[in-house]
Amino acid sequence: MNYSMNDIKEIKRYAEDLNIPIMQDEGIEFLTSFIVKKQLKNILEIGTAIGYSAIMMCLTGADVHVTTIERDEVRYMEALKNIKKLNLEDRITLIFNDALNVKLEGEFDLIFIDAAKGKNQDFFEHFENNLTKDGYIITDNMYFHGYVEMNEEELPSKNILGIIRKIKEYTYFLENHMLYKTTIYKVGDGVAVTERRG
Numbered sequence: 001m002n003y004s005m006n007d008i009k010e011i012k013r014y015a016e017d018l019n020i021p022i023m024q025d026e027g028i029e030f031l032t033s034f035i036v037k038k039q040l041k042n043i044l045e046i047g048t049a050i051g052y053s054a055i056m057m058c059l060t061g062a063d064v065h066v067t068t069i070e071r072d073e074v075r076y077m078e079a080l081k082n083i084k085k086l087n088l089e090d091r092i093t094l095i096f097n098d099a100l101n102v103k104l105e106g107e108f109d110l111i112f113i114d115a116a117k118g119k120n121q122d123f124f125e126h127f128e129n130n131l132t133k134d135g136y137i138i139t140d141n142m143y144f145h146g147y148v149e150m151n152e153e154e155l156p157s158k159n160i161l162g163i164i165r166k167i168k169e170y171t172y173f174l175e176n177h178m179l180y181k182t183t184i185y186k187v188g189d190g191v192a193v194t195e196r197r198g
Helices: 005-017 025-038 052-058 073-085 117-130 158-175
Strands: 042-046 065-070 092-096 108-113 131-139 180-185 191-196
Touching: 005 052, 005 073, 025 052, 025 108, 025 131, 025 191, 042 052, 042 117, 052 065, 052 073, 052 092, 065 073, 073 092, 108 117, 117 131, 117 158, 158 180, 158 191
Parallel strands: 042 065, 042 108, 065 092, 108 131
Antiparallel strands: 131 191, 180 191
């Protein structure tokens, strides 16, 4: 595969410099190890940002394909550039649109949700029919920088408060779902792994 770790470091540095949220090291390690362990091949990602997690997921195996959706044009263009730099255009399909406007055919072994936190449940319900019978839905940022565990009066802004309430509603939705079971792992910024009940 024609890439170097310097390419990956460069993408991470760019994200850091411009304050673009990408998955924490511990979280991405958990995600990529999970993909390898479960032998997941066909992945849908909601929220590409600059392509870092799509690239990392794709690099878990030569037969892994990632379809990823991004609505921000600047980030979409940067992701395109990064994917091209790593020669992964044939294995990463990048869609420029709001995910909730996208209808996809076919099924995915993994649906990875890492977009607007207030819309996690909307994304889940919009794409759950695209999940294979034995597939997984993974959601990042379940702790949202530690704010989820704070008292509401300690939160820095009403905007954050609104997001935290949405994440708590989504957590409740996952934990009480009749058709799915969910485990939230204390890695990175909190990662929820959801699968169909047996």
